[in-house]
Amino acid sequence: MANAIEKFSDVGGLLRTECPKEPVYCIYPHVYRETARDFLRGFPGRVLYAVKANSDPTVLRLLTDAGIRHFDCASLPEIELIDAIDPDATKYFMIPARIRGAAGTAQEKHGVRHFLVDHLSGLSQLAKEIETSRSVIFARMAVHHESAMEDLSVRFGAQPEEMPRLLRSIRDSGAEPALAFNVGSSVTDPDAYRYSISITKSVLEQLPFRLRLIDVGGGYPKSYPGFIVPHLEEYFRAVAESVGTLPLADNAEVLGEPGRALAAPGMSAVVEVLLRKDNRLFINDGMFGVFWVLRIDGHDRYPVRTYRDSKPLEGATMEFQINGPTCDSTDTLPGLVPLPVDIRPGDYLEFGNIGAYSLTGRTDYNGYYSDRIVTITSPTETPPALQNGNGN
Numbered sequence: 001m002a003n004a005i006e007k008f009s010d011v012g013g014l015l016r017t018e019c020p021k022e023p024v025y026c027i028y029p030h031v032y033r034e035t036a037r038d039f040l041r042g043f044p045g046r047v048l049y050a051v052k053a054n055s056d057p058t059v060l061r062l063l064t065d066a067g068i069r070h071f072d073c074a075s076l077p078e079i080e081l082i083d084a085i086d087p088d089a090t091k092y093f094m095i096p097a098r099i100r101g102a103a104g105t106a107q108e109k110h111g112v113r114h115f116l117v118d119h120l121s122g123l124s125q126l127a128k129e130i131e132t133s134r135s136v137i138f139a140r141m142a143v144h145h146e147s148a149m150e151d152l153s154v155r156f157g158a159q160p161e162e163m164p165r166l167l168r169s170i171r172d173s174g175a176e177p178a179l180a181f182n183v184g185s186s187v188t189d190p191d192a193y194r195y196s197i198s199i200t201k202s203v204l205e206q207l208p209f210r211l212r213l214i215d216v217g218g219g220y221p222k223s224y225p226g227f228i229v230p231h232l233e234e235y236f237r238a239v240a241e242s243v244g245t246l247p248l249a250d251n252a253e254v255l256g257e258p259g260r261a262l263a264a265p266g267m268s269a270v271v272e273v274l275l276r277k278d279n280r281l282f283i284n285d286g287m288f289g290v291f292w293v294l295r296i297d298g299h300d301r302y303p304v305r306t307y308r309d310s311k312p313l314e315g316a317t318m319e320f321q322i323n324g325p326t327c328d329s330t331d332t333l334p335g336l337v338p339l340p341v342d343i344r345p346g347d348y349l350e351f352g353n354i355g356a357y358s359l360t361g362r363t364d365y366n367g368y369y370s371d372r373i374v375t376i377t378s379p380t381e382t383p384p385a386l387q388n389g390n391g392n
């Protein structure tokens with residue numbers, strides 16, 4: 001697939017040559033490479049990137065080049081996208097409700113072998129579309145932990161007491177049974193994994209057979225201003241220690257489905273200030289654009305850098321409310337953002353750590369939509385980051 005993405009050595013250069021009127025989303029390749037490398041080194045098992053977090057082809061290519069070989073997909077288009085980028089990558093179709101025929105096509109045309117169900121009715125539907133004897137079917141268990149900013153067990157997952165029956169039925173269908181859970185997104189306490197794996201243990205102890213694959217899902221958080229989370233190493237340790245206590249097959253493997261942790265750090269959004277009204281700024285992106293996830297994520301802002309005349313603008317700051325450009329009354333970012341006191345229209349803001357759940361959920365509401373994605377090539381340039389984070 002050709003990659004015609006525009007390149008700039010740094011954001012200052014982008015602003016100098018273009019003064020862009022639309023938001024520009026900046027990919028920092030070296031940050032994606034380092035983030036993927038660190039996760040692959042630290043996670044005690046197979047790493048499946050959750051495509052929903054950021055499905056931009058340049059990002060996906062950077063992740064595959066950095067060694068990510070497995071992809072958690074939620075639809076046939078996501079599977080097709082990964083196949084087009086890397087036909088040798090392994091695609092997993094990890095959602096319990098699918099478009100009719102999608103599982104069959106995924107298997108026939110794209111060689112998908114891993115599927116997921118959370119109910120007996122879903123299993124019988126799936127079994128009609130795929131060849132179970134060459135498939136692994138995960139039974140998804142509902143788990144919730146109070147430290148998850150987003151509770152993913154509300155709509156998906158069988159209750160722990162239903163799991164032994166579901167796993168036995170998967171086995172009876174001729175497929176290899178496996179177990180998956182997803183404790184949530186932006187999970188702020190590594191104990192959430194210890195807790196979920198302890199419930200997994202009680203399920204596994206009721207089975208007359210042993211499983212080979214346990215998928216502990218996503219949820220590995222990032223720190224944002226005012227939202228500091230434990231280091232990833234603590235999550236990896238929690239998973240490694242507690243999976244070690246499970247009664248599993250000899251050749252067992254643990255799988256993880258990170259989205260945010262891989263996608264967030266390597267991308268920034270460069271936006272222009274359109275209007276200032278006292279301490280309220282209006283910018284050309286907002287809650288219907290790349291900031292949409294602030295509605296649900298737990299954190300309320302991103303690290304930010306200001307530019308005037310293509311150069312970083314420093315000096316005394318005060319807190320500003322940031323508004324998007326649309327006419328909707330909810331188009332206001334939830335947190336107050338410290339910015340230079342004399343900020344004015346025509347200045348630019350670069351928001352960092354914005355690569356996860358940003359591009360994938362933006363809309364063209366009111367006609368505001370940018371598809372301008374560029375790479376920042378200088379290896380010494382980095383997106384705005386937390387000054388006082390803990391490295392995560």
Ligand SMILES: Cc1ncc(COP(=O)(O)O)c(C=O)c1O
Pocket residue numbers: 050053072094152182184185186217218219220257258259260261356
């Ligand atoms: C099934 C599944 N796997 C993985 C993820 C990725 O989660 P995160 O980005 O929090 O790591 C999600 C997020 O919604 C999910 O639903």
